[in-house]
Amino acid sequence: MMDADHYTYRVAWSPDDAEFVATAVEFPSLSWLAGKQEQALIGLRKVVQGVLADMAATGERPPEPLSVRHYSGQFRVRVPEPLHRRLASEAAEQGVSLNQLVVSRLAGQ
Secondary structure (H helix, E strand, O other), X not given: OXXXXXXXXXXXXXXXXXXXXXXXXXXXXEEEEEOOHHHHHXXXXXXXXXXXXXXHHHOOOOOOOHHHOOOOOOOOOOOOHHHHHHHHHHHHHHOOOHHHHHHHHHOOO
C-alpha cells in the first residue's frame, strides 16, 4: 500500500470558511477544514490513509505521489511566432541559447 506521507499536501487559510483548509495535490477531490493548520493537515492525512486503504481493498491503483515520479526535464511549449522571434533575439543579444534564456525566465531569474 502507498504511504500517505509521500503525497503533496498544502494548508491555506480559507476566508470563506474562516478555517484552514488542507488539500492534497494528488487527490484533488479531498480536503479537510480545521481551526489550526496542524489539525487540518492531520485530518486530511487520515482521510488519505483511509482512501488508500479502501483502494487497496478494492484493487484500485492509487495515484503516484509527485515526490516519486520521474521527470525527464523536457516539455514542449507552443508560443506565437512573434514571441518566439523576440525570445530568440533576446537570447542572441545575451549570448545564450534560447533554452538557457527560457529556463532562467521560468526560474524567475
